Amino acid sequence: xxxxxxxxxxxxxxxxxxxxxxxxxxxxxxxxxxxxxxxxxxxxxxxxxxxxxxxxxxxxxxxxxxxxxxxxxxxxxxxxxxxxxxxxxxxxxxxxxxxxxxxxxxxxxxxxxxxxxxxxxxxxxxxxxxxxxxxxxxxxxxxxxxxxxxxxxxxxxxxxxxxxxxxxxxxxxxxxxxxxxxxxxxxxxxxxxxxxxxxxxxxxxxxxxxxxxxxxxxxxxxxxxxxxxxxxxxxxxxxxxxxxxxxxxxxxxxxxxxxxxxxxxxxxxxxxxxxxxxxxxxxxxxxxxxxxxxxxxxxxxxxxxxxxxxxxxxxxxxxxxxxxxxxxxxxxxxxxxxxxxxxxxxxxxxxxxxxxxxxxxxxxxxxxxxxxxxxxxxxxxxxxxxxxxxxxxxxxxxxxxxxxxxxxxxxxxxxxxxxxxxxxxxxxxxxxxxxxxxxxxxxxxxxxxxxxxxxxxxxxxxxxxxxxxxxxxxxxxxxxxxxxxxxxxxxxxxxxxxxxxxxxxxxxxxxxxxxxxxxxxxxxxxxxx
Numbered sequence: 001x002x003x004x005x006x007x008x009x010x011x012x013x014x015x016x017x018x019x020x021x022x023x024x025x026x027x028x029x030x031x032x033x034x035x036x037x038x039x040x041x042x043x044x045x046x047x048x049x050x051x052x053x054x055x056x057x058x059x060x061x062x063x064x065x066x067x068x069x070x071x072x073x074x075x076x077x078x079x080x081x082x083x084x085x086x087x088x089x090x091x092x093x094x095x096x097x098x099x100x101x102x103x104x105x106x107x108x109x110x111x112x113x114x115x116x117x118x119x120x121x122x123x124x125x126x127x128x129x130x131x132x133x134x135x136x137x138x139x140x141x142x143x144x145x146x147x148x149x150x151x152x153x154x155x156x157x158x159x160x161x162x163x164x165x166x167x168x169x170x171x172x173x174x175x176x177x178x179x180x181x182x183x184x185x186x187x188x189x190x191x192x193x194x195x196x197x198x199x200x201x202x203x204x205x206x207x208x209x210x211x212x213x214x215x216x217x218x219x220x221x222x223x224x225x226x227x228x229x230x231x232x233x234x235x236x237x238x239x240x241x242x243x244x245x246x247x248x249x250x251x252x253x254x255x256x257x258x259x260x261x262x263x264x265x266x267x268x269x270x271x272x273x274x275x276x277x278x279x280x281x282x283x284x285x286x287x288x289x290x291x292x293x294x295x296x297x298x299x300x301x302x303x304x305x306x307x308x309x310x311x312x313x314x315x316x317x318x319x320x321x322x323x324x325x326x327x328x329x330x331x332x333x334x335x336x337x338x339x340x341x342x343x344x345x346x347x348x349x350x351x352x353x354x355x356x357x358x359x360x361x362x363x364x365x366x367x368x369x370x371x372x373x374x375x376x377x378x379x380x381x382x383x384x385x386x387x388x389x390x391x392x393x394x395x396x397x398x399x400x401x402x403x404x405x406x407x408x409x410x411x412x413x414x415x416x417x418x419x420x421x422x423x424x425x426x427x428x429x430x431x432x433x434x435x436x437x438x439x440x441x442x443x444x445x446x447x448x449x450x451x452x453x454x455x456x457x458x459x460x461x462x463x464x465x466x467x468x469x470x471x472x473x474x475x476x477x478x479x480x481x482x483x484x485x486x487x488x489x490x491x492x493x494x495x496x497x498x499x500x501x502x503x504x505x506x507x508x509x510x511x512x513x514x515x516x517x518x519x520x521x522x523x524x525x526x527x528x529x
């Protein structure tokens with residue numbers, strides 16, 4: 001059963017976590033962190049932390065001394081781990097060999113005081129991963145504000161981690177978080193590790209829902225209660241950042257079994273489309289869509305999902321008034337256009353631009369042979385305009401819409417072939433060639449008895465030397481695509497030249513004039529998408 005949502009009312013299934021404890025900057029104290037068997041990262045024998053003022057950027061930098069092997073692990077494959085820690089902590093990290101001790105490396109962390117504190121803890125946790133037993137003290141202010149904890153059952157842990165950790169790393173990359181298994185209590189047994197997610201509030205919520213979705217897939221009913229008419233989460237989501245009354249919350253949109261596969265799409269493409277178009281974090285935990293974000297993002301995501309369900313019932317159409325919304329672009333479709341084929345190409349446009357496109361019957365019914373209206377929806381106006389131009393190109397019959405999103409104008413025309421020679425016997429003359437420029441050795445008028453120039457004629461009147469030429473070669477292929485001024489292939493030229501000149505005529509026998517060479521076309525100046 002589908003729930004119709006009133007735009008002015010909050011959804012019934014919205015749960016919020018209680019407000020977290022108030023953070024006091026002055027009273028906050030640093031806590032011991034386990035690194036390499038030592039307790040405090042900042043007080044270990046192999047770590048030197050210094051604070052120096054950067055006069056240009058007005059920032060403080062911390063320097064940590066670690067082993068050379070630890071430095072390699074912190075850098076990761078092609079610098080992936082270091083970039084991940086930088087992104088999560090919002091700092092700049094540099095790693096260089098120590099000039100004093102050749103066995104150590106210096107980690108320099110630049111950023112604000114709060115971000116540097118987060119970076120130091122993230123570095124410590126990363127370096128502890130090869131040895132295990134990572135301890136995360138949720139009583140610390142820095143940790144509590146930037147960490148979410150998810151309970152993963154033992155039977156689903158391998159599924160969540162994936163082969164060689166690839167699944168977990170893909171979630172980190174998608175949402176820009178740092179994730180690992182650790183303990184939140186010092187006396188906690190090894191078999192009861194929790195999944196710890198580090199990052200800002202929105203990204204942590206997305207990664208949390210992604211993991212919950214994987215767990216629910218492997219262990220059905222772990223997070224979702226299916227005994228009710230409309231499934232919903234068994235427990236409300238309660239992580240740091242919830243309940244601050246700043247608009248950030250989550251909604252639950254239940255699906256029936258028939259609706260779920262339609263809302264998911266092949267390889268989850270429909271879900272990703274709705275999330276990207278609405279600008280809202282959206283994941284499916286079982287048959288429940290969890291929409292997380294501010295009130296505007298959640299309302300937009302709810303509407304898009306509800307419209308999708310109406311399309312399923314109304315053969316791909318939905319009645320939406322575009323004048324009542326600020327997130328829609330209108331694109332008129334002539335009645336002569338094959339609508340099913342256009343809709344199939346619109347799926348590619350949606351994927352390329354992050355938009356949601358469908359046919360509306362608000363002002364006029366969708367009938368065969370009649371003009372129709374497409375709605376292009378997205379929270380980003382630039383994405384909507386780009387999608388509209390691509391749809392208009394599809395309507396105009398352009399075939400290269402999806403070849404290059406940064407392309408410009410149409411291709412230039414290829415050069416035309418030379419004029420074909422006439423008459424004569426086909427006797428090849430010593431491999432002689434002509435470039436097709438119109439200069440023949442024999443005077444054509446003299447051959448026809450019409451030349452009146454006599455000795456002043458610039459063509460030869462010697463019939464023994466009059467060769468014949470076969471027709472000019474075919475023109476060059478279509479000209480190259482025109483690009484806009486900012487495209488790296490355009491080199492700031494107003495036009496891209498089209499195909500080269502047509503092939504010249506080849507001299508193979510007598511009594512004929514050579515064919516002219518065709519000229520190449522010019523590509524129009526491209527317009528940016």
